[in-house]
């Protein structure tokens with residue numbers, strides 16, 4: 220038996236007992252006549268003691284030579300500790316060791332296995348198994364386990380069936396590039412890894428399974444912007460014989476359950492916001508509503524005043540920064556520089572101070588008098604003591620820029636409290652999105668999303684205006700889930716694919732299996748998927764999803780521990796009928 224107890228278990232009530240413990244040497248302290256060793260495992264740390272008077276000489280020697288991260292087993296007696304440590308669960312006792320066995324030695328680890336480690340990110344990723352020995356990483360993984368168990372239990376109790384769907388499939392368009400896998404047995408042909416199990420879960424509904432879920436890996440070959448992973452996990456769900464309302468209620472229930480179970484937070488009904496309103500009020504389809512700073516559109520109160528910049532702008536829009544009148548000129552200049560950074564891309568920023576005495580002082584006083592500025596304050600909701608920041612230009616761009624500024628200011632003002640949770644549904648998304656570069660429309664959610672009833676004819680006349688039965692669940696400024704009511708008849712699916720630029724042949728080749736299935740009694744159905752990595756990191760009050768993934772990839776999509784991706788040897792390439800034609804570097 221390797222152990223009678225774990226290293227987090229022994230208390231004063233165990234004093235006098237003979238025990239066996241196993242674990243890693245966290246550290247040793249050698250006073251010559253006494254040696255202490257901290258023995259660590261997943262459950263905690265227990266202090267071992269060796270002393271000249273009670274420990275045989277050879278064992279003292281052995282204790283002195285135990286290195287960091289050696290794996291040892293000890294037998295001994297639980298004794299009362301002289302100087303107790305109330306910060307440690309096992310701080311009342313220590314083990315007077317009578318036998319030590321080294322189970323395995325360790326090289327000196329490349330970084331300290333402590334909460335605050337000296338190891339940089341790259342080094343910790345290379346030795347991720349050592350990183351996982353650290354409390355914060357291990358606790359995150361256990362936290363993730365708790366969240367996924369709570370999800371499974373809830374959905375199972377609601378009648379959802381966990382079904383596995385294949386990984387070697389054909390492309391499912393979720394808006395990214397596919398990862399592909401060459402087929403040895405089918406020369407010159409490739410599988411695609413699923414960007415999501417979308418079509419399979421729909422087929423499960425055609426198959427009559429009624430309620431499906433799966434905690435599943437999805438693969439998307441996209442440029443890895445901050446905090447994205449090429450493989451990530453979804454809680455993927457689908458239901459039949461439902462309307463949008465049923466889905467919203469079901470998954471609001473799940474989210475509420477998680478917040479209560481995991482965070483002990485009770486949240487009432489989630490607000491719902493139209494996509495168009497979210498864009499107009501927050502410039503963003505995933506608004507963080509933990510704080511106000513809603514947009515105020517100023518076109519009506521700024522135009523016809525000789526200020527060309529505003530007169531020529533499609534949108535003039537501002538936000539009120541609470542207490543911002545205190546900003547020094549330098550701080551305001553700094554904000555202007557911030558919005559002009561290429562990542563944000565504004566040309567400039569107009570501002571207006573709302574003085575305590577009710578007067579205004581703006582950067583465009585030449586064009587606007589006190590009466591005009593009072594209107595700005597009214598529209599943006601600014602009070603005495605605030606600062607109004609105004610951007611102008613092309614609607615979509617300006618909204619994105621002001622949204623970035625709003626988030627930045629909220630961060631600086633400490634308004635993004637990770638312990639506060641503000642979920643909401645954003646509903647009625649557009650069905651299609653115009654790709655500015657190609658001039659083509661593509662599906663905003665995916666091609667299987669149904670248009671709002673009665674709007675399908677508008678696809679011919681006004682495609683950009685068609686709304687979808689599509690919804691996102693947003694939490695603290697992050698999209699944590701999204702889904703839609705699906706098309707469930709062949710004809711509508713064909714019309715949709717045609718509008719997305721598929722020829723009949725292409726549609727048949729790529730989605731024939733789904734359209735065929737729709738001809739055999741497909742029930743009305745819909746669903747959604749949560750991004751589990753992101754959900755867990757938000758519930759865990761942290762920023763990066765990588766911290767909650769056991770073996771994450773870096774921002775170039777590499778696993779630096781196993782050193783992947785890697786070249787194939789010639790034999791394997793030949794077997795797969797692959798010939799490399801790499802560009803000369």
Ligand code: ASP
Nearest residue numbers: 415417702703746747748
């Ligand atoms: N498959 C969709 C996605 O990955 C989710 C859904 O529509 O259910 O975003």
